Amino acid sequence: MASKKPLLSKKGLFTCNKCGLSTSFYYFGRNWPFSKSLITLEDAYIARDPFSSDPTPLILGSHCVSCNSSVCVSPSCSVFYTKRFCVDCVQENWEEFPTEIQQEVLKLKEKDQKASCTTTHAKGNH
Numbered sequence: 001m002a003s004k005k006p007l008l009s010k011k012g013l014f015t016c017n018k019c020g021l022s023t024s025f026y027y028f029g030r031n032w033p034f035s036k037s038l039i040t041l042e043d044a045y046i047a048r049d050p051f052s053s054d055p056t057p058l059i060l061g062s063h064c065v066s067c068n069s070s071v072c073v074s075p076s077c078s079v080f081y082t083k084r085f086c087v088d089c090v091q092e093n094w095e096e097f098p099t100e101i102q103q104e105v106l107k108l109k110e111k112d113q114k115a116s117c118t119t120t121h122a123k124g125n126h
Contacts, residue, residue: 011025018088062078079097
């Protein structure tokens with residue numbers, strides 16, 4: 001007799017307030033209900049990996065601890081340093097973050113600027 005896999009239903013729509021990523025999520029919390037091995041350090045929006053036949057978790061994002069904005073885990077939208085911060089709150093509280101985090105944020109900004117410049121030139125906008 002084949003074992004039944006637990007059903008997982010959509011709970012709502014997660015939308016990142018920085019980049020606009022919008023997708024269904026199945027769970028919000030720290031403990032993915034179908035995996036005892038996944039425990040996150042923050043309450044997170046979790047979706048089911050669409051490329052897996054098992055209910056494999058895919059962490060979408062969380063809330064900024066400072067402004068409570070929903071942000072995805074993309075480094076251009078948020079930073080996790082003991083808790084999740086949106087990039088705007090990182091900028092507003094720049095001096096409160098360690099040098100390592102500041103350097104990572106600066107590297108990401110440079111990458112974003114280069115990518116933006118390359119995209120603009122590729123479209124023929126000079």
